[in-house]
Amino acid sequence: MAVPRALKKITETVWELPISYKSGMLVPARIYATEELLAAMDEGVFEQTSNVATLPGIQGYSFCMPDGHWGYGFPIGGAAAFDPKKGVISPGGIGFDVNCGMRLIRTDLSYEEIQPKLSILVDRLFERVPTGVGSTGFVHLSQDEFRHVVEQGARWCLKHGYGTAEDLRRTEENGCVNGADSSTISAKAVERGYKQIGTLGSGNHYLEIQVVREENIFDRTLAEALGISFPGQVVVMFHCGSRGFGHQVATDYLKLFLAKAEKHRIALPDRELASAPFQSKEGQDYFSAMKCAINMSFVNRQVILHRIREVFSEVFHRDPFDLGLHQVYDVSHNTAKLEKHEIGGKTRELLIHRKGATRAFPPGHSELPDIYHSTGQPVIIGGSMETGSYLLTGVEGGSQTFFTTAHGSGRTMSRRQAKKQFQGKALIHDMAQKGIYIRAASLSGLAEEAGKAYKNIDSVVQATEKAGISRRVVRFIPVGNIKG
Amino acid sequence: MTYQYLDDFSIADVAFTAEGKSLEELFQEAGDATMNTMVENLGEIRENTKKRCTLFSRSIEMLLFDLLQELIFYKDAEQLLLRVKNPTVEKTGEGFTLRCTLSGERIDSERHTLIVDVKAVTLSHFSVEETAKGYRATVVLDV
Numbered sequence: 001m002a003v004p005r006a007l008k009k010i011t012e013t014v015w016e017l018p019i020s021y022k023s024g025m026l027v028p029a030r031i032y033a034t035e036e037l038l039a040a041m042d043e044g045v046f047e048q049t050s051n052v053a054t055l056p057g058i059q060g061y062s063f064c065m066p067d068g069h070w071g072y073g074f075p076i077g078g079a080a081a082f083d084p085k086k087g088v089i090s091p092g093g094i095g096f097d098v099n100c101g102m103r104l105i106r107t108d109l110s111y112e113e114i115q116p117k118l119s120i121l122v123d124r125l126f127e128r129v130p131t132g133v134g135s136t137g138f139v140h141l142s143q144d145e146f147r148h149v150v151e152q153g154a155r156w157c158l159k160h161g162y163g164t165a166e167d168l169r170r171t172e173e174n175g176c177v178n179g180a181d182s183s184t185i186s187a188k189a190v191e192r193g194y195k196q197i198g199t200l201g202s203g204n205h206y207l208e209i210q211v212v213r214e215e216n217i218f219d220r221t222l223a224e225a226l227g228i229s230f231p232g233q234v235v236v237m238f239h240c241g242s243r244g245f246g247h248q249v250a251t252d253y254l255k256l257f258l259a260k261a262e263k264h265r266i267a268l269p270d271r272e273l274a275s276a277p278f279q280s281k282e283g284q285d286y287f288s289a290m291k292c293a294i295n296m297s298f299v300n301r302q303v304i305l306h307r308i309r310e311v312f313s314e315v316f317h318r319d320p321f322d323l324g325l326h327q328v329y330d331v332s333h334n335t336a337k338l339e340k341h342e343i344g345g346k347t348r349e350l351l352i353h354r355k356g357a358t359r360a361f362p363p364g365h366s367e368l369p370d371i372y373h374s375t376g377q378p379v380i381i382g383g384s385m386e387t388g389s390y391l392l393t394g395v396e397g398g399s400q401t402f403f404t405t406a407h408g409s410g411r412t413m414s415r416r417q418a419k420k421q422f423q424g425k426a427l428i429h430d431m432a433q434k435g436i437y438i439r440a441a442s443l444s445g446l447a448e449e450a451g452k453a454y455k456n457i458d459s460v461v462q463a464t465e466k467a468g469i470s471r472r473v474v475r476f477i478p479v480g481n482i483k484g
Numbered sequence: 485m486t487y488q489y490l491d492d493f494s495i496a497d498v499a500f501t502a503e504g505k506s507l508e509e510l511f512q513e514a515g516d517a518t519m520n521t522m523v524e525n526l527g528e529i530r531e532n533t534k535k536r537c538t539l540f541s542r543s544i545e546m547l548l549f550d551l552l553q554e555l556i557f558y559k560d561a562e563q564l565l566l567r568v569k570n571p572t573v574e575k576t577g578e579g580f581t582l583r584c585t586l587s588g589e590r591i592d593s594e595r596h597t598l599i600v601d602v603k604a605v606t607l608s609h610f611s612v613e614e615t616a617k618g619y620r621a622t623v624v625l626d627v
Binding site: 042069070071072073076096097132133134136188191192193195196201202203204243244247248250251254255258270271272274411412413414415416417420441442444445448484 | 489490491492493494495496497498522523524546553556557559560561563564565591593597598599600601603604605606607608610624626627
C-alpha cells in the first residue's frame, strides 16, 4: 500500500495531503476515493498530486479523482485551477492526447431489433471507422485546409454535411473553442495529423454498442430527460482524441517550456510539469495551439458520429434520425479551459487543467444547452470493454472540485502484465460467451485491454456519487465493440 | 536483444530500458524498442524506404528523445515503420549531432502484426546514463 502516513481523512471519500507534506506545496492535495480505492492507488498518485500543488498560481487544492493513477506530471485523474494572471499553464496537466474524450449517442432501437444484425453492424463499423497503428482517416484534406479546420472545430463539420446544429449544442464548447490560431502550431504537427481526421486510434480507445437494462437505471426521470427512455434501449459510445496532431502539439510545447524553464524561474519537481506563465507569449501560444488540438478532436468525433449514422442507416435501411440516432453529449478528458468558479466567496475566472478528468457542470449552469439546464451536464464515464460504462450528471456539490469528476476506471495492471496473463483470441471467445461481439485490429492490443486489467468501474462511479461530485443516471452493458 | 520492457514500471503505458556499448548502438536499440512496441516482430518490416535523418541537440538525452519522436512522427505522417541504421553521434559545437538512415516500409496490416499505437515519448524517468559496459537509456512511451 502506497498511502503516505501524512494523508488525513476529511470524509469517507476525501483525503488530504497538507501543505507541510512536501516543500514548495502552495495548497493541499486532495484525493477523492473510497478507502478501498485509495488503498489500491499507486504511489505516483500521491507524489504527482502533491507536485502539482507546488505550481505557481494554483488555487484551492490539487485534485485527484477516484480513478487516479500515475501519469506524466499530473496524475491521470488530476485536476488543478490556476489564477490566469499569476499562474501557469502546463502541458502535463492536459496530456499528450489533447481532448481525448467520450461521445454518447442514443437510439430508438432495442437490443431485440439489433441482435440479429449485431455482427453485421460491428463488422461494418470496423470496416468504416479506421482504427489501429498509423491509420489514416476518411476525411481528405490538404494541410492548408487542415489548418482552417482546427480553427473552426465542429462548425466546419456543420458546413460540410458531417453533423447537425444539435450535435454541436450537445458538445462541450459547442464543438469549437474560440481563440484557436493555427499560426501557433508547428508544420510537423500539421503533417502528423492532417490525414487522421476520422480515426479512432488504439489502446484504450474504442467504439461500443451498448444496451440499457432495467436494473441499471438509477434515476428514471434524469434518464428520460437525457434521452434514455426504455429498458433494452441501444446506445453507442466511443472514446478517442486528437491523434498524432494533438500528441505533437503537446510534445512541441513540452520541449519549448523545458527550454524556457530557466527564463521563467519555475522550479520543476518533475520535467513533465514543465510550465510557462499563462500570460507569457509561450503560455498564450500553447493555449492557442492546445485549442487547435481540442477543436481537431471535436471534428474527429463529429465525423466518426457521421460515419456511425451512415452505417446504422445502411444496415437498417432507414434514415439515422428515424432510428433516433441523436447525440446525448460529448465530454472532454484532457483540456485546460478558462471557467468562472466561486472561490473564497467570489466568482473568479480560473484556468482549469483536467487530465484524465471530466467536467461536470451542475443544473442551471450557463454553459449548458437549454435541454440540460434542469438535469445538469451529462457525464460519460467509460469502463473496460467487458464491464460497461456509465452516464451521470453534474451536481451542485461538484463545486468542491471546480465541477470535475472521474473519466474512466483506471488500470490496475500494466499492459505487459496483461499481455502475459490474457490472450486476445481467448478474450474474444469469452466475450462472445457473454454476448459481446468484438472486432479488434490487434489481438495483442486487445489482451492489454482485458477487463481484469482495469479497476471496478462501479466502485469508481459510486465513489464520485458518494463524494457528491456527480450523480449516476444509468449503466450501459456492452454488446458490440471495435478496437484499434 | 539489448532492450527490455519493464513490466511493473508504467501501469497505463510502455516502459523500457535499452543498452549499447556505444551511443550509436544505444540509439539503435532504443529505436527498435520503440518500434517493437507497435509491431510484434521487427523482422516483418522490409527495408524498402530510406530516409536520411540528421538531428542536433544540446544534450545526448534530448538527442535520443528527438530520434524516437522522429520515428513516431513518420509512423503518423507517412504511415512508415522505420528502424535506425548506421547511426553516428558526434560532438558538434555546443551539442551533439546524430546522423543516421531510417529504413523501413509503409504499414501493412496484412503482413505486420500490429500491437498498439505510440502517441509520444514522455520525459517521465527519461534518462541516458553511462554504465560500466557502455550506455543505458530508460524510456516511457505514452500509448
